[in-house]
Amino acid sequence: MLTDQHIAEALSRAYVRAIAGRAGLNLAIREYDYGVDGSFDEVIVRQNRRVESGFSLSFQLKASTQ
Structure with missing residues (x-):
């Protein structure tokens, strides 16, 4: 079974993927x-x-149970 930290990380990565997909x-x-x-x-x-424009936004993920 995954640790609580690994579960939170997996959920935050899934959320970021959904946001990126919705935003195109x-x-x-x-x-x-x-x-x-x-x-x-x-x-x-x-x-x-379709090509990447060269403009990007870097991010750092954080996960919380609160």
């Missing part, structure tokens, strides 16, 4: 945490192709 953003979650857990990247249409 590309999501990158880092494997190793050095202060940044991931980033949201804007997707635009350029010459009939």
Whole structure:
């Protein structure tokens, strides 16, 4: 059975994935945490192709049971 901390982390990652999907953003979650857990990247249409715009927002996940 997972620890309470691992469960909270899994739920927060799932929530971030849902937010990114709803907003139409590309999501990158880092494997190793050095202060940044991931980033949201804007997707635009350029010459009939979808590409990342180069603008991103980095984030650090926090989980709480409160």
